[in-house]
Amino acid sequence: MKRLMIALLCLAAGATGFAREAAPTAEDVVVEKRMVAISEELRCLVCQNESLSGSQADLAKDLRREIREQIGRGRSDQEILDFMVDRYGDFVRYRPPLKGTTFLLWFGPFVLLAVGVVALVVILRRRGRRVAPATALSAEEQRKAEELLGLAGKDKP
Amino acid sequence: MNRFLLPLGIFIVLVVFLAIGLSLNPREVPSPLIGKPAPAFELPQLHKPEARFAPQDMQGEVWLLNVWASWCVSCRQEHPLLVDLANSKLVPIYGLNYKDPRDDALRWLKQFGDPYVLSIADVEGRVGIDYGVYGVPETYVIDKAGVIRFKQIGPVTQDVLEKTILPLVKELQK
Numbered sequence: 001m002k003r004l005m006i007a008l009l010c011l012a013a014g015a016t017g018f019a020r021e022a023a024p025t026a027e028d029v030v031v032e033k034r035m036v037a038i039s040e041e042l043r044c045l046v047c048q049n050e051s052l053s054g055s056q057a058d059l060a061k062d063l064r065r066e067i068r069e070q071i072g073r074g075r076s077d078q079e080i081l082d083f084m085v086d087r088y089g090d091f092v093r094y095r096p097p098l099k100g101t102t103f104l105l106w107f108g109p110f111v112l113l114a115v116g117v118v119a120l121v122v123i124l125r126r127r128g129r130r131v132a133p134a135t136a137l138s139a140e141e142q143r144k145a146e147e148l149l150g151l152a153g154k155d156k157p
Numbered sequence: 158m159n160r161f162l163l164p165l166g167i168f169i170v171l172v173v174f175l176a177i178g179l180s181l182n183p184r185e186v187p188s189p190l191i192g193k194p195a196p197a198f199e200l201p202q203l204h205k206p207e208a209r210f211a212p213q214d215m216q217g218e219v220w221l222l223n224v225w226a227s228w229c230v231s232c233r234q235e236h237p238l239l240v241d242l243a244n245s246k247l248v249p250i251y252g253l254n255y256k257d258p259r260d261d262a263l264r265w266l267k268q269f270g271d272p273y274v275l276s277i278a279d280v281e282g283r284v285g286i287d288y289g290v291y292g293v294p295e296t297y298v299i300d301k302a303g304v305i306r307f308k309q310i311g312p313v314t315q316d317v318l319e320k321t322i323l324p325l326v327k328e329l330q331k
Contacts, residue, residue, distance in 0.1 A: 045186065
């Protein structure tokens with residue numbers, strides 16, 4: 001009997017080695033989906049080119065846990081994003097808010113595009129002006145050209 | 158001649174911008190906590206787990222909060238500097254032992270010296286999140302009113318200590 005107990009205990013001890021996380025319940029799936037959606041909007045500050053949802057950094061894991069807990073406490077997505085921004089700054093957001101300091105970030109590319117378009121138009125116009133007069137021949141020039149072309153035609157057998 | 162001036166000008170501006178961009182440290186993200194009250198917490202002390210520490214206890218004093226861990230390699234780099242600073246008695250240093258098993262942390266202090274008045278054990282890293290810690294070591298300068306005045310991300314260097322932290326501490330202690 002004693003031996004059996006020990007054997008059972010050993011088995012039980014062994015079994016814990018294989019223990020895995022509990023299968024998610026329906027509610028967990030919802031929480032998990034929201035957590036992923038929120039963490040995809042956030043930058044992992046340890047490995048800056050990864051989102052919080054994709055990073056395996058320790059801090060990213062902790063922050064995902066934090067997001068999960070806050071969802072559990074019934075906080076809204078916006079409240080959770082604000083929580084992160086309060087601690088890590090606008091830099092954690094992949095889509096930083098529109099304000100004075102981020103104005104250039106949001107509109108700089110469009111300003112550059114506009115400058116490029118203006119430069120292109122100016123250059124094309126200038127070139128057009130330079131080429132256009134050269135194509136128009138005066139009557140005298142026209143006659144000369146025809147004569148030359150005519151001569152060229154006569155040369156041919 | 159003139160037609161080359163404009164592209165040359167644009168090129169120079171671009172080079173200057175790129176040079177500035179390359180010389181910045183991308184790991185140093187400005188902390189939104191500067192100028193705000195240090196987040197409140199209450200955690201057990203590392204050496205005496207039955208005793209607790211809260212930043213409110215430090216009202217009326219200028220102090221440094223240094224986030225460290227035994228697993229953090231660059232903490233070793235700044236550690237001799239902190240030990241010297243502690244010996245100089247210019248400003249008290251409190252340690253936030255971040256996500257560290259207690260035994261490892263104690264052994265580490267024994268090995269490298271303990272510059273801290275006391276260390277606080279943040280085993281789960283929750284206080285670290287409240288303080289926006291993302292790259293240990295980090296050091297905060299906190300003033301008499303409990304407001305964070307400066308944050309050093311990464312190891313404290315002699316240069317930062319002498320040119321930024323100590324002058325600021327002196328100013329705040331007035």
